[in-house]
Amino acid sequence: MSKTDDQPILPGEQLASIEEFEGGKNTYIAADGMVRSAAVGNKVYDFKRRTVKIEQKNSPMLPKVGDIVVGFIDMLFSSMISVKILYINNKKSTSGYSAIASIRLGGGRDRRDRPVFRAGDIVRGRVVSLLNSTVHLTVAEKEFGVLYALCFQCGGDTVRINDSIKCIECGAYEPRKLTNDYGKETIRLIHRSGK
Numbered sequence: 591m592s593k594t595d596d597q598p599i600l601p602g603e604q605l606a607s608i609e610e611f612e613g614g615k616n617t618y619i620a621a622d623g624m625v626r627s628a629a630v631g632n633k634v635y636d637f638k639r640r641t642v643k644i645e646q647k648n649s650p651m652l653p654k655v656g657d658i659v660v661g662f663i664d665m666l667f668s669s670m671i672s673v674k675i676l677y678i679n680n681k682k683s684t685s686g687y688s689a690i691a692s693i694r695l696g697g698g699r700d701r702r703d704r705p706v707f708r709a710g711d712i713v714r715g716r717v718v719s720l721l722n723s724t725v726h727l728t729v730a731e732k733e734f735g736v737l738y739a740l741c742f743q744c745g746g747d748t749v750r751i752n753d754s755i756k757c758i759e760c761g762a763y764e765p766r767k768l769t770n771d772y773g774k775e776t777i778r779l780i781h782r783s784g785k
């Protein structure tokens with residue numbers, strides 16, 4: 591008996607501990623005693639033989655370099671955001687892939703980075719690399735960045751004011767790295783349908 595999971599597995603993802611399952615095809619044993627994936631694909635557990643393997647797939651939904659992706663920030667780090675991909679080139683993506691983007695936006699000035707992103711923000715970026723099977727985005731150009739965000743205090747609707755967003759409910763005001771078309775109606779539709 592074996593079980594297949596729909597969620598694509600990325601290289602390095604933990605599959606099982608070596609006490610639980612033996613690593614099969616496209617896996618390796620990491621130094622921490624975990625069986626991890628060595629490929630992009632689906633994990634398949636064989637409960638009878640107690641093995642786990644990765645069945646590679648052609649990943650038709652994996653974005654390519656140059657693709658424009660839209661998604662929401664699911665994790666926020668000091669110099670990086672993780673973006674759960676919802677759209678690739680305006681087509682809905684159900685691949686479940688996440689992408690990462692550097693949020694050190696440069697400029698060369700020695701100033702502290704302002705909090706220009708928050709978890710939950712809808713962002714648009716361009717794929718610049720697929721190094722190590724990770725989707726890397728840039729959000730630095732003017733058409734990239736935050737497409738739409740809800741108020742960080744009350745969850746209300748927001749409008750753009752220069753390089754910040756302002757809540758129309760409670761008036762809270764916060765800087766963002768905004769796209770040049772922030773808050774257009776289509777984006778609100780995306781946001782609501784994505785909920």
Ligand SMILES: [Zn+2]
Nearest residue numbers: 741744757760
């Ligand atoms: Zn508010």
